[in-house]
Amino acid sequence: MKLLSKLNLRYITYSLMVMVVSGILIYVSISKVVNKQIDEKLADISVRIGEKISGGGKVDWLLPFVDISEIKNSAESSVLSDTIILNRNEKEQEVFRQITVIKKINQTCYKIIVRESKIESEDLIETLADITLLAILFLTGTLIFVNRKVAKSIWTPFYKNLKKIEGFSLQNNSSLALEQTGITEFDALNNSVTKLTSQIITDFENLKQFSEDASHEIQTPLAIISAKMESMLNDPELTGLQLENIRIILASVHRLSKLNKELLLLIKIENNQFIASEKISLKKTVQEKLVEFQELIELRGISTEVQFTSDITNESNPILIELLINNLISNSINHNVQGGMIRIVQSENSLEIWNTGRATIEHPERLFSRFYKENPSSNSVGLGLAIVAKICEVQGWKISYSFFKPLHGFRVLFET
Amino acid sequence: MKILIIEDEAELLDVISNYLAEAGYTCEKANGFQVALEKISIYEYDIILLDITLPDGNGLELIQTIKKMNLRSGVIIISAKNSLDDKISGLDLGADDYMTKPFQLSELNSRIKAVLRRRRFEGTDIIRFNEIELDTENRTVTIQNNPVVLTRKEYDLLMFFLVNKSRLLTKESIAEHLWGDNIDLADNFDFIYTHINNLRKKILMNGGNDYIKTVYGMGYKFMEQ
Numbered sequence: 001m002k003l004l005s006k007l008n009l010r011y012i013t014y015s016l017m018v019m020v021v022s023g024i025l026i027y028v029s030i031s032k033v034v035n036k037q038i039d040e041k042l043a044d045i046s047v048r049i050g051e052k053i054s055g056g057g058k059v060d061w062l063l064p065f066v067d068i069s070e071i072k073n074s075a076e077s078s079v080l081s082d083t084i085i086l087n088r089n090e091k092e093q094e095v096f097r098q099i100t101v102i103k104k105i106n107q108t109c110y111k112i113i114v115r116e117s118k119i120e121s122e123d124l125i126e127t128l129a130d131i132t133l134l135a136i137l138f139l140t141g142t143l144i145f146v147n148r149k150v151a152k153s154i155w156t157p158f159y160k161n162l163k164k165i166e167g168f169s170l171q172n173n174s175s176l177a178l179e180q181t182g183i184t185e186f187d188a189l190n191n192s193v194t195k196l197t198s199q200i201i202t203d204f205e206n207l208k209q210f211s212e213d214a215s216h217e218i219q220t221p222l223a224i225i226s227a228k229m230e231s232m233l234n235d236p237e238l239t240g241l242q243l244e245n246i247r248i249i250l251a252s253v254h255r256l257s258k259l260n261k262e263l264l265l266l267i268k269i270e271n272n273q274f275i276a277s278e279k280i281s282l283k284k285t286v287q288e289k290l291v292e293f294q295e296l297i298e299l300r301g302i303s304t305e306v307q308f309t310s311d312i313t314n315e316s317n318p319i320l321i322e323l324l325i326n327n328l329i330s331n332s333i334n335h336n337v338q339g340g341m342i343r344i345v346q347s348e349n350s351l352e353i354w355n356t357g358r359a360t361i362e363h364p365e366r367l368f369s370r371f372y373k374e375n376p377s378s379n380s381v382g383l384g385l386a387i388v389a390k391i392c393e394v395q396g397w398k399i400s401y402s403f404f405k406p407l408h409g410f411r412v413l414f415e416t
Numbered sequence: 417m418k419i420l421i422i423e424d425e426a427e428l429l430d431v432i433s434n435y436l437a438e439a440g441y442t443c444e445k446a447n448g449f450q451v452a453l454e455k456i457s458i459y460e461y462d463i464i465l466l467d468i469t470l471p472d473g474n475g476l477e478l479i480q481t482i483k484k485m486n487l488r489s490g491v492i493i494i495s496a497k498n499s500l501d502d503k504i505s506g507l508d509l510g511a512d513d514y515m516t517k518p519f520q521l522s523e524l525n526s527r528i529k530a531v532l533r534r535r536r537f538e539g540t541d542i543i544r545f546n547e548i549e550l551d552t553e554n555r556t557v558t559i560q561n562n563p564v565v566l567t568r569k570e571y572d573l574l575m576f577f578l579v580n581k582s583r584l585l586t587k588e589s590i591a592e593h594l595w596g597d598n599i600d601l602a603d604n605f606d607f608i609y610t611h612i613n614n615l616r617k618k619i620l621m622n623g624g625n626d627y628i629k630t631v632y633g634m635g636y637k638f639m640e641q
Contacts, residue, residue: 216496216497217496219496219516219517219518220425220428220496220517220518222517222518223425223428223496223517223518223519224425224427224428224431224518225518226518226519226520227428227431227432227435227518227521228427228431230435230520230521230522230586230589231431231434231435231438231521233583233584233586233634234582234583234584243631243634244633244634247586247633247634247635250586250588251586251588253518254588257518261516295569295607296607299606299607299610
C-alpha cells in the first residue's frame, strides 16, 4: 500500500470518528442551548402575563399556548416540564414545553401555564446540527484533498530519487545524482544513500583496477619464465627427459598467459572499455572469420553451410563483434567431429551457429560460466563462451543454446 | 646490427639480451627511462626494444623523442599491457611493432628481422640458406634458381625457420607465429604438422635438402643436416 493511500485511509478513519463524536456533542449542546432559550422565553412570558393581570388588563390567550385559571390559595411556585398534547387537526401527539406558574396577584391565586411546541425547536436543532456536520464534512474533505495535493508535491522528489536509486547500476559507471528536496529527513536519506553508493563505486573501481593491475603484473614474470625456458631449449647438453620437462613448463606458461589474457579481456568488457562503435556488417565479419578458420575447417573435414536471409548492420564495437563471432566459430570447430558440419544462419535479427558434435552436453546451464569445460582433458582455457556471454550482456543481446541431435546450436538475438 | 633493449625487469633484460646476442646482434641494455634517454642521445641503434611501463617515465615519450631527433631506429614496443589504447597510440607515434608479454623469443627475433627488412637496414631483400633463396620483397622462393610455389602459410613458415635457424621452435611458437592469438588451437596442433609436411615435400621435390628436423614431442628445428 502506498504511503499516501495509507495516510489518507487513516485520515478518513479518524475524521469519521471525530465527526461522530463532535456530531453528538454538537447536538447535545445545541439542544441544551435551545431548550434553555425556550425556558427563558416561557418564564418571561409568564412574568409579563402576571404583570398584565396585576395591572388590571385583559389577557387574550389561546389554548394550548397560554392557559390561565384562578385556583384556591396555594403556595407560589414555578415548574418547568414537558408535556404531550393531542393535536386537534392532525390527531397526533405533539410535545410541548410548558411552565406552570402559581402566583398570587391582587389577593387572587392564578395558575398560569405557558406552552410552546417543541417541534419547531427540534427542527431548528436538527438544522443547526446538519449545517455544522456538513461544515465539518466539507472541512475534512478539503483537508484530505489539500493534504493529498501537498503530500504529492512533497513526495515527488522522493519518488524521483527512488527511481534513480532503482536504476543505479555499477555497470554504467555513473555515480548517483539525487535531487535536493529541501526536506531535512529526505535530504539526510539522500546524503547517506549517495555516500553509500559512491563508496560502493570506489570499492568496485578499486577492485577492477586491482584485477587489471594484477593481471598485468603477472605477465612480466611469465615473460621471464617463458624466455628463460626458451633459451634453455637450445642447450645441446639437455637430455630428452629435461627437454620434455621444459616443453611441459613452456606449454603451461603459455596456457597460463592465455588464461590471464582472456580474464583481462573479460574484465575489460565488463568495464566497458570497448566503447567506440561503428556500423558493422555481420555478414562480412562472419565471412572474414570463416576465411581465417578455413584451414582448420578443412583439416577436420568439416563442411560449412551459410545462409544469410538479410544482412544485419549493427551499431556496435568492432572488436567485440569480431570476438563474439570468433569465439562462436572457434567453439563450433573445436567441439565438432571429424567430417562434421557447421551451419550458420543469419536472419533479420539473429545469428545462429550450429555444429555437429559429440554427445549431449551434461550441464547446458553451466555452458556460459567461467572455466566450465565439457571435456576436462581439453587444453582449452574454458573462457571462450563466458566472453561471448559477457559481450551479449554488455551489448544487451540475448544468447541461448539448444540441442537438436546431432546439432548443437548457439543463437544470438540482437534486437530485444 | 645494434639493438637497445629498454626494460626495467633485470631478469628479462638479461635473457632477451643473451638470446639476441647469440643470434648475432650487438645488444645494449637500459633499465630505465633516464638511462635509455642518455643512450639514445649518444648512440645510434638499428632497433630499439621498448617496455613502455618504466619506473621513471613513460616509454611512449621515448618514442616521441626518437621521432623528434629524427633517428632511423626501428622501435618495437614490448608491454605487459594488451590495452588497445596503448597499441594504437604506440603505433600512431611511430613504433614499428607491438608485442605483448609474455612473448616467444623466436617470435621477437622474427619481428626484429621484419622491421630491419622493412627499413632496409640489411641492404638486401634476399634471405639465403644454401640452395634456398627467399625474396622478401616479392615474397617468392627459389631453390637452385627454380621458382617454388608456396602458399602464404608455407612461405611464412619457411621465413620463420630461416630467421630462427638452428633453434628449436616449439609447436606453440610456430602456431602463434602463423595464426596469432585469435584462434584457439589448444587441441589442434596436428595441422602444423600438415603444413610442415607440405613445405618439406615442396622443398624436396624442387631439389632442395630436408633441413627440417622433427624434435619428437617438442617441435622443429631448421638446420644443416
